[in-house]
Amino acid sequence: MSRLSRSQLVILLLVGLTILLGYFGSNLGKALDARWITKFPSAWVVPFKTYISSAMSWLIEDAAIGPVSFTDVTRAAAWLIEQPYDLVLSLLAEGFVTGQGNDAQVILPAISWIVVITAVVALGQYCRDWGLAALVGGCFTYLAVFGQWDSAMVTLASVLIAVPIGAGGGLLLGILAYRHLTFDRIISPILDLMQTIPIFAYLVPILFMFGFGPISALVATIIYATPPMVRITTLALRAVDPEILDFGRMAGTTQKQLMWRVLVPSASHSLMVGVNQVIMLTLNMVIIASMIGAGGLGFDVLAALRRLDIGAGFEAGIAIVVLAIAVDRLSQAFAERMGQVHHELPGSWLTRHRRTILVLILLILTWVLGQFSPLLLEYPESQTITTGGFWDDTVKYLNINYFDTFEAIKIFFLTWFMIPIKTVLLGIPWPWAIAMLTLLGWHAGGWRLALLCGGLASLILISGLWAKAMVTVYLCGASVFLATLIGVPLGVVAALNKRAGTVINLLIDTLQTLPSFVYLIPVVMLFRVGDFTALIAIVLYALAPAVRYAAHGVRSVSEELIEAGLVSGCTRTQLLRHIRLPMALPEILLGINQTIMLALSMLVITALVGTRDLGQEVYIALTKADTGRGLVAGLSIAFIAIIADRLINASARQARIRFGMES
């Protein structure tokens, strides 16, 4: 037997042993009278949550630099964000009002729906063409006609405030990181952590500092949406052709000129991609942040989910999708438009700005004439269409006629797929699990990785969250397994067949545009609450990267290799099995990595449907505003994410080295 297969044998043995240990773990514990091997003794738990909670209380109540207390700082920050937010909110949704309650007097009503729709149509036409204009116009008209206008405008107001702050702040931080290596070294691990910590974990401390309300939601949104912009900025600046940098210096630019007149414009195309990302993340987060007081569409969905009012939830959910599609397409087209240069059109100032002028005239007209006809200001409620009843009826129909089918599917999956995994994971004795993780780390990336894996796992253990962490791993693992099983073949098909590729791409694009909340609604309708519902929602949410990366990996196998295969007489299947798939393996692994990250970030949302994992822990902490509990659980999820991320990246690297794609 060769050496390689012997080491493979060892790995197989270890895996088998782990599964056996897991399956009989709790029995073993009982038999040996050593229950501690599967259940970490509570006496050994280090109360990190208490430490963090008291640190937070100190921060809020006592922390001060001289006369300026920490609360003053947060209040000032809140005030700064509140001013533009109030302005935009009044403009789009509430109108300018003096007085309170019944004495309220409207000074100036909110911008009319007619003006907003005209404005987005004009913007669509300016950014690309009439096709885009029709699409975004249609989307906004939908919002008006289906009675979602007011909520949608509240959501849009949050987006309009959060995006400039997130994109601008991200740009500045990114520039700082590009300029100063030390700053880059400091901020890079923080960004890593922020991208892996589930959103909810930082909702808790923010809630604690800023209180329940739209400002907290905005702060959370900005914190959530900024890191990718920072990263994209540094990457984009570093990717600027070194010759351009040399040119700038040879032309005698000062530091400032070099940055703002040479580097940033040269990188503008990539930077705009970052802005688009910020917009999409903002939209997603604004919806989630409804849990800490952002109103709008997210709140509608959340409220409906809590009441299990499927119809209303579905309507608001669709409105979110519609808004997301409009904003996404518009911002993409805008990014493209800004990334290219255009010849200035001849003509006077008036003809060049005819769209802006049209919108402004309409705005004034509707404000003046709105005094006489409210139709011009607000879409008449009597003309709205509601589909809530239809959805309720559909679900009722499905549940009455197909209940057994759905139930059978659910029970099949639970019995034969999910529960066995759960039993095994919960049964593995923790000393063994940590030893195996350390070994795995050592095998994939040497002693540093071994130390990281073992260390992080031990931290989760001593914070007393081992069992919940295992449930998290189980839910996430099962979902990722399914997502990979579905996603990778889809990706391969998309890469090999052009027509199928178009369809699959469209599907994936749509899935990615949807805010994570939305996935829950139809699944809850059919399968009610529980782990299976969570599984489906996570799979849907996390599917996209598996497909994308697989397709990209298969597509980017070098033409020469394919030809070499063809010349040696490979059939299509052999080509796929022996050339395409192995060469695409590193990419596929990275896709799975992304899938895991998305799955983990979805966990907390699925806590809404009653899972019992770390996500639920965070959710409970959120409802109780228990900072310590929320942060410890959130960090535990982040640790799981980091372990998975580092292990997979190390394996992908090994694979690339083996293929000579990297040294």
Next chain:
Amino acid sequence: MTPTTKLSCRNVWKLYGPNAETLLAQNPNPSADDIRNAGVIGAVRNANIEIVEGEIFIIMGLSGSGKSTLVRCLSRLIEPTSGEVLFDDADLLRASEKEMIEIRRHKMGMVFQHFALLPHLSVLQNVMFPLTIQATPKHEAEAKARDVVELVGLKGREDYYPRELSGGQQQRVGIARSLVTEPDLWFLDEPFSALDPLIRREMQDEFLRLQERLHKTIVFITHDFEEAVRLADRIAIMKDGEVIQIATPEELVMNPATDYVAEFTRHIPRSKVLTVGGVMTVGAAGEGEPIVQSTRVSAVAERIITADAPIPVTDGKGLVIGAIDRKAVAHVLFGEGDAV
């Protein structure tokens, strides 16, 4: 009139690696082995160059030979590990950042291999850029930019964007931009390497035409020996970070310092490099219309071979100094390397 030195460098080293500076501090002249043993990469090793005002000085070497690093040391885009760079007799390496900006704004211009045009600016705006950042009044900057755009033959395309131009045209913009500040010292970093062979030829002619008018001091980088021979007044050949020979094209062909240099010269049509003066018989007499000694052999080969008698050769002032016969020309055209 003795030619004055415009730019020179003395004992310039550029080493990459963690111990680069300590290595040079301990041993100011480390050998290739010393460098390798210290775990350091020697990008430029002990370069000594003098560039005379108004000449075309070409640094030629294959990729990885350190020519790009050297030219960036000369313009201080890269900080040399040690040595000095004298520009108009002042040490460039001692200039403050502010002084450096001033020098680059007014005295240096550079052309890049991949053009390095700013994608968001039009041709005219690109060319104006070096003036714009100096806050030159706009009408003045624009007038100057229009002049150089015309000089490089792009009149009428001022409002195009870089992506709307061919490679050759883009490099013309790059050339115009580097000339707009009227620099004394003109760096060209493989300016024609990214162009098609036909366009390259055309641009080389264009370059010679420009230099005839402008008389800049030029540092020109290339990996193409033929290009170097065609354009250079003098050539420095680099290998593994070292300058191994500095000479005129003719000297290089006649007396290559090492086998490495000889390897390059072997494939060059010698008649295009050697001058009549270099291969004539000194003091001999001939008949017919005389030839000036600096003429390249290729230009007059046919006439000499078809003539019945040797043809007289004159120096620059018209004085006959020797004669050239068909045997000498045949040797240049068909002879082997060492037989000159």
